[in-house]
Amino acid sequence: METFSDSKRVVARWSEHFQKLLNVPGVIDHTALDNIPQRITKTSLDEIPTIAEMARAIAGLKYGNAPGGDGIPVEVWKQEKTICSADCTS
Numbered sequence: 001m002e003t004f005s006d007s008k009r010v011v012a013r014w015s016e017h018f019q020k021l022l023n024v025p026g027v028i029d030h031t032a033l034d035n036i037p038q039r040i041t042k043t044s045l046d047e048i049p050t051i052a053e054m055a056r057a058i059a060g061l062k063y064g065n066a067p068g069g070d071g072i073p074v075e076v077w078k079q080e081k082t083i084c085s086a087d088c089t090s
Helices: 009-020 029-036 051-059 074-078 083-090
Strands: none
Touching: 051 074
8 A cells, every 4th residue: 555645646545535435336226216105295285375374484483593595584574474475475
């Protein structure tokens, strides 16, 4: 086994090691995939939420939490719940 003292050679060797370790073609057993039980799809999740559902969801939000992916703080949702509920359901 060869040892390296040069940092570039060490990095190159680690790179080579992980390329061999992680880039191995996978074997897929399609019969195993076919045997996975399927769950019933809830088509009701495709429906636009009602104003009442939006109002309940907004009422359930807790103050002081970090904003979600939209960047809108809870305080804005709670303050403008009637506007937000109507806009989100149309």
